[in-house]
Amino acid sequence: MRGVGEAMGAITIVNALVTGVGSAAGIALGARAEVELHPAGSRERWDVEVEEAARTPLVVSALGVALNRLAPGSSGTGRLAVRSEIPPARGLKSSSAVSAAVILAVARATGAEVPVVEVARLSAEASREAGVSASGAFDDALAGLSSGLVVTDNRSGELLRTDELGRDLEVALVIPAHEHRPSPEWAARFASRHAEGRAAVDAALAGDWPRAMRLNSELVERLMGYDYARVRRAAEDAGASACGVSGMGPTLAALAPRARAGAVADALSSVEGDRRRVALSSSSYDRGTGP
Numbered sequence: 001m002r003g004v005g006e007a008m009g010a011i012t013i014v015n016a017l018v019t020g021v022g023s024a025a026g027i028a029l030g031a032r033a034e035v036e037l038h039p040a041g042s043r044e045r046w047d048v049e050v051e052e053a054a055r056t057p058l059v060v061s062a063l064g065v066a067l068n069r070l071a072p073g074s075s076g077t078g079r080l081a082v083r084s085e086i087p088p089a090r091g092l093k094s095s096s097a098v099s100a101a102v103i104l105a106v107a108r109a110t111g112a113e114v115p116v117v118e119v120a121r122l123s124a125e126a127s128r129e130a131g132v133s134a135s136g137a138f139d140d141a142l143a144g145l146s147s148g149l150v151v152t153d154n155r156s157g158e159l160l161r162t163d164e165l166g167r168d169l170e171v172a173l174v175i176p177a178h179e180h181r182p183s184p185e186w187a188a189r190f191a192s193r194h195a196e197g198r199a200a201v202d203a204a205l206a207g208d209w210p211r212a213m214r215l216n217s218e219l220v221e222r223l224m225g226y227d228y229a230r231v232r233r234a235a236e237d238a239g240a241s242a243c244g245v246s247g248m249g250p251t252l253a254a255l256a257p258r259a260r261a262g263a264v265a266d267a268l269s270s271v272e273g274d275r276r277r278v279a280l281s282s283s284s285y286d287r288g289t290g291p
Contacts, residue, residue, distance in 0.1 A: 001037040001111075005104025006030055007123075008281040009086040010093040010143040011171060011246040011253040013151075014204050014216045017190035018197030020155040022139035023204040023212060024093065025255075026146060026281035027171050031084035031097035033105040035063075039076040047077050054082035062099035062126040066106035069122060070114065080105075087274070089179035091247030095132045096140035099123040104145075116145050121157045134187035140247075147282045151204045163207055165280055169241065170258045172265040176250040176273035180224075186248060189223060210242035213255075217244030224249055231270055238267040255280075 009029040016022025037048070046067050050059055059082055067074075082102065086094035100123040107114045114122075124136030139152040142159065151161040190197075196219055203212035214232070221228055226249055235243040239260030246253045252271055256264040261277055268275070 001039070001109045003035050003037075003105040003108030003110070005033045005101040005106075005108060007097040007100035007104065007141070008144040009097050010140050010281075011173075011251075011255075012091065012140075012216065012244070013149060013209050013213050014197075014200045015190065015220055015247065016135040016137070016139055016152075016154040017187055017248075018216075018219065019194050019201050020135065020153060021151065021160070021201045021204075022135065022137070022154050023149060023151040023201075023209070024139045024143035025149040025165060026143045027092070028279040028281050029086045029092065029097075030281075031082065031086060031094065031101045033080065033082045033098070033101040035078060035080045035102070035105045035109050037071075037076060037078040037106075037109045039074055045075050046071075048080055049078070050080045051082070054080070056130075058095055058099055058126065058130040058132050059102060061130040062102040062123065063106065065122050065126045065129065066103040070103075070107055070112040071110045087175050087251075090175050091180065091245065091249050091251040092173075092175070093137065093140040093144060093247065095127055096123055096137045097144045099126045100141045100145055102126075117142065117157075117159060120145060124154065124157065131184060134184040144281070147280070149209055161205055161207070163209060165209075165255070168257050169255050169280055170261040171278050171280060172235075172240075172254045172256060172261055172268060173246075173276045173278065174252045174268045174271045174273045175276065176271065178250055180248045180250065186223075193219060193223065213242040213244040220245045220248065226250065228252055228271070231268055234267040234270075235264050238263040240264045240267075
């Protein structure tokens with residue numbers, strides 16, 4: 001029994017740590033998981049070997065959640081390999097992409113037909129269990145399995161709104177070298193600004209995602225100590241539809257029409273880091289292959 005799962009990273013429109021409601025859009029940076037399972041009724045549990053380079057608490061958690069939910073009562077041996085091109089701990093949703101890819105790979109290997117929303121919910125459960133996300137990042141996982149933008153209630157696992165962002169938009173990224181600490185360490189600080197975060201949520205729910213991204217970034221910058229206001233304005237002057245901190249940073253992301261993406265990327269040049277231009281993701285849920 002073999003299954004392959006792929007999920008994409010994402011950029012933040014609204015950070016869910018503030019109010020519990022989050023919004024994100026998938027980008028074309030991906031994670032891929034491949035699993036082989038060999039059922040054996042005589043075993044008491046699954047004993048799946050995870051490649052050493054990929055054996056993190058998150059991957060182990062995602063594998064356990066997937067097997068418990070998608071193959072209950074079964075047992076056997078197997079092997080899991082995971083690859084990701086998403087820089088970790090930089091605000092580009094690498095954890096959500098990896099856990100979603102693992103869960104989707106197990107679903108394909110076992111023949112389980114799992115709705116995309118449920119894959120994202122299981123990913124959020126694994127992220128909370130592993131301690132890498134305070135909110136579970138349901139919005140990030142769902143964005144990485146979908147096209148366009150999603151708005152979700154991460155407390156209830158409910159999808160509130162989807163929006164297409166347009167085929168002409170491209171994403172300019174600046175990815176600084178330093179990493180952020182895990183979100184559970186920041187949860188109380190973010191939640192204390194619930195009232196301020198409501199305006200960004202209301203804008204996202206109304207479909208005004210550029211305003212939502214700007215308001216969210218202004219708040220996250222104050223909480224995290226980033227000084228991005230000037231460069232965000234420069235990006236908007238160069239033609240960006242919106243620009244802001246992704247996740248808890250340090251990555252800065254700008255969405256721009258393709259014809260202006262080069263100028264927008266140049267406008268971000270005062271921020272030190274790896275510079276990339278990537279497409280928004282199309283739906284990745286159907287890219288995996290089954291047995």
